[in-house]
Amino acid sequence: MGRRTVSIAAAAVVLAGLAACGGDDSTPTLTWYINPDNGGQTELAARCTEAADGAYQIKTSLLPREASAQREQLARRLAANDSSIDIISLDPPFIPELAEAGFLAEIPDDVAEAVTENVVQGAIDGATWRDKLVAVPFWANTQLLWYRKSVAEAAGLDPENEPVTWEQIIEAAQSQDKYLGVQGIRAEALTVWINALVTSAGGEILDNPEAPADQVQLGLETDAGRAAAEIIENIARNGLGGPGLANEDENASMLLFQGDRGSFMVNWPFVWAATLAGVEAGNLDQSLVDDIGWAQYPAVAEGEDSRPPYGGINLGIGAFSEHPDLAIEAAQCIVTPDNQAYYMVTNGNPASNTEAYDDPDVQETFPMADLIRESLEAAAPRPQTPYYNEVSTGLQNTWHPPSSVTPDSSPEEATVLITEVLKGERLL
Amino acid sequence: MSTTSAAAGETSAAAGGGDGGNGRVPISDRARAERRLGWYLAGPAFVVMLLVTAYPILQAFYESLFKYRLTDPDAREFTWLNNYVVVLTDPIWWRAVGVTVLITVITVAIEAVLGFALALVMHRALKTLRPILRTAILIPYAIITVVSAFAWFYAFSIDSGFVNSWFAWAPGISEDTNWFGQFGTSVFVIIASEIWKTTPFISLLLLAGLAQVPEDLQEAAKVDGATWWQRLYKVTIPNMKAAIMVALLFRTLDAFRIFDNVFIMTQGANNTEVVSFLAYRQTISRLEIGLGSAVSVLLFLCVVLISFLFIKLFKVDLASARGER
Numbered sequence: 001m002g003r004r005t006v007s008i009a010a011a012a013v014v015l016a017g018l019a020a021c022g023g024d025d026s027t028p029t030l031t032w033y034i035n036p037d038n039g040g041q042t043e044l045a046a047r048c049t050e051a052a053d054g055a056y057q058i059k060t061s062l063l064p065r066e067a068s069a070q071r072e073q074l075a076r077r078l079a080a081n082d083s084s085i086d087i088i089s090l091d092p093p094f095i096p097e098l099a100e101a102g103f104l105a106e107i108p109d110d111v112a113e114a115v116t117e118n119v120v121q122g123a124i125d126g127a128t129w130r131d132k133l134v135a136v137p138f139w140a141n142t143q144l145l146w147y148r149k150s151v152a153e154a155a156g157l158d159p160e161n162e163p164v165t166w167e168q169i170i171e172a173a174q175s176q177d178k179y180l181g182v183q184g185i186r187a188e189a190l191t192v193w194i195n196a197l198v199t200s201a202g203g204e205i206l207d208n209p210e211a212p213a214d215q216v217q218l219g220l221e222t223d224a225g226r227a228a229a230e231i232i233e234n235i236a237r238n239g240l241g242g243p244g245l246a247n248e249d250e251n252a253s254m255l256l257f258q259g260d261r262g263s264f265m266v267n268w269p270f271v272w273a274a275t276l277a278g279v280e281a282g283n284l285d286q287s288l289v290d291d292i293g294w295a296q297y298p299a300v301a302e303g304e305d306s307r308p309p310y311g312g313i314n315l316g317i318g319a320f321s322e323h324p325d326l327a328i329e330a331a332q333c334i335v336t337p338d339n340q341a342y343y344m345v346t347n348g349n350p351a352s353n354t355e356a357y358d359d360p361d362v363q364e365t366f367p368m369a370d371l372i373r374e375s376l377e378a379a380a381p382r383p384q385t386p387y388y389n390e391v392s393t394g395l396q397n398t399w400h401p402p403s404s405v406t407p408d409s410s411p412e413e414a415t416v417l418i419t420e421v422l423k424g425e426r427l428l
Numbered sequence: 429m430s431t432t433s434a435a436a437g438e439t440s441a442a443a444g445g446g447d448g449g450n451g452r453v454p455i456s457d458r459a460r461a462e463r464r465l466g467w468y469l470a471g472p473a474f475v476v477m478l479l480v481t482a483y484p485i486l487q488a489f490y491e492s493l494f495k496y497r498l499t500d501p502d503a504r505e506f507t508w509l510n511n512y513v514v515v516l517t518d519p520i521w522w523r524a525v526g527v528t529v530l531i532t533v534i535t536v537a538i539e540a541v542l543g544f545a546l547a548l549v550m551h552r553a554l555k556t557l558r559p560i561l562r563t564a565i566l567i568p569y570a571i572i573t574v575v576s577a578f579a580w581f582y583a584f585s586i587d588s589g590f591v592n593s594w595f596a597w598a599p600g601i602s603e604d605t606n607w608f609g610q611f612g613t614s615v616f617v618i619i620a621s622e623i624w625k626t627t628p629f630i631s632l633l634l635l636a637g638l639a640q641v642p643e644d645l646q647e648a649a650k651v652d653g654a655t656w657w658q659r660l661y662k663v664t665i666p667n668m669k670a671a672i673m674v675a676l677l678f679r680t681l682d683a684f685r686i687f688d689n690v691f692i693m694t695q696g697a698n699n700t701e702v703v704s705f706l707a708y709r710q711t712i713s714r715l716e717i718g719l720g721s722a723v724s725v726l727l728f729l730c731v732v733l734i735s736f737l738f739i740k741l742f743k744v745d746l747a748s749a750r751g752e753r
Contacts, residue, residue, distance in 0.1 A: 079498045389713065
């Protein structure tokens, strides 16, 4: 009896296995490597699988949380010609490196035209390398100036109606004995901040980002580079970033801003959703939400426009994918304005397609939706170079901790280090 | 014939720990057969060892001769020993070596003293208490290094940590102390967590050494009227010298390869970068396979050098540590 049961069970397992194989053969499975989020990309994968009606199915595979760790894993897999990579959620600064290495499949011209329609310029720039669209713009991120209305009012500032400068918010925080929320941690966040300061001052970190490694010129030893260093120095020396400035990332600065000594903060829009969630969970007071205002990223010089940071995720197609055509089709499905609006409302990540901002749900969830769209139009990407990692790490190594930054030495130190590293003469 | 026996004699002297002697003792057939059997038994393990250790080292050395970036495979170029020149002339390398040596020396010194004290406690503890005590002392060592690094990181971090609020009464510590904001305090936390984590390991090795000290020697010293300290210095420590040296050697090698704590707590910020983290950064995050391999090979050479110094300078005799002589 025991033996019979076993053989029946074995036969059943074999049959089930055969059946499973047969089922998989009929529908190609696309693997979409996603960055961690609140489940939005998995939901989009399910939606597009349904919409494909059997033409393909999308399965998601999770990448590490840190952007740099995502790049490491993707570069290693792609260098090994991994054919399981069909669609990739890519952080824009790393796109040139993967594109230059031939790791991204080409986007046909007609598709490129279709997926850039109504898309903000920053997102198109971020997905372009050597004048060709190499990824499909998905969601686009930008930083805003968040402020406590009570503090701004007490300091005599009206950021909602008049653009403010870094100098003004530094003085305001100082006069009210409050902290400024900035990102001083030795990580990508610091590069984002430096880039925003330099570009807002009218400069560029790299003068010729598309040049080969040994010919790249840095634009830090300029008035713009020095102005950026001066702002960081000012905030750090006066203790305005709080005691934890040297370890402060986006989340830590949000907590600082939500605390008793919060005043102004530059940060991505996720802080809005996170604050609302905090109120709902009973950790934060509704009065805090009522006190929060938002405005365009602060300018460096009065009367000049600021260049807010640009971030987000674009969709790359793996060069070694077995179904590149289907992957491109799937990517187009993922980035429809409807799907972007859904993603923005549920996951708090802003759409790159301007049409999505007209969605009533988006308007209701994000009272600052129009400001985000405007900020995206003005945003400046980080240097578009295949050597972005070297540039970014070099900056972080020389401009950290923020209290060590000075306009006289920091731009020069960064220039010397990054130039030598790119020439292969130094470690990093 | 005579050459063969001389060579065999040298081998036997070497196997005996190089303790001098003319080494002209002719070996018997039986000894020779035993030696052959020894090779047959150990041979397969030796081959496996070569495959899993020598092969990657040789591969790393080969890669280190190239200028090779994973995302720029077309530009791969043979550059002889240029990567080594770049590494050895770079202040970043020397700073990392300095920090690694600092962490190694301080942790090993403190752990040796603490570990010995704990070993004495375990050795002398009442029989009923001993198992519980051993378990309690071993708990930190049983915790995965990354997990303990996270625990220490969160305990000391300025926003979620409890250390600042618990120790705010102590001089130099306040609610606003940012432990990971500068070099001194960052290294302090790294070293403290390392000591907490691995003292049990060293104390366990020393406990084994303590057990080897003959009880009759202790008795004899006691009868002669030696005090506790005199017995410790004149009887216990000399008799477990080999065990102490082996414990120190293992811990030194381990400490020199420190990675997890630095990776989790500072990511190398505030000049806390150590050698293995430097190798990680070049190879994994910069994808510069050539340069990273050069750093790894140099790290390997450092480890070999440390082993060599320990064995030569301190005359560590592994055979006697195992109680074979």
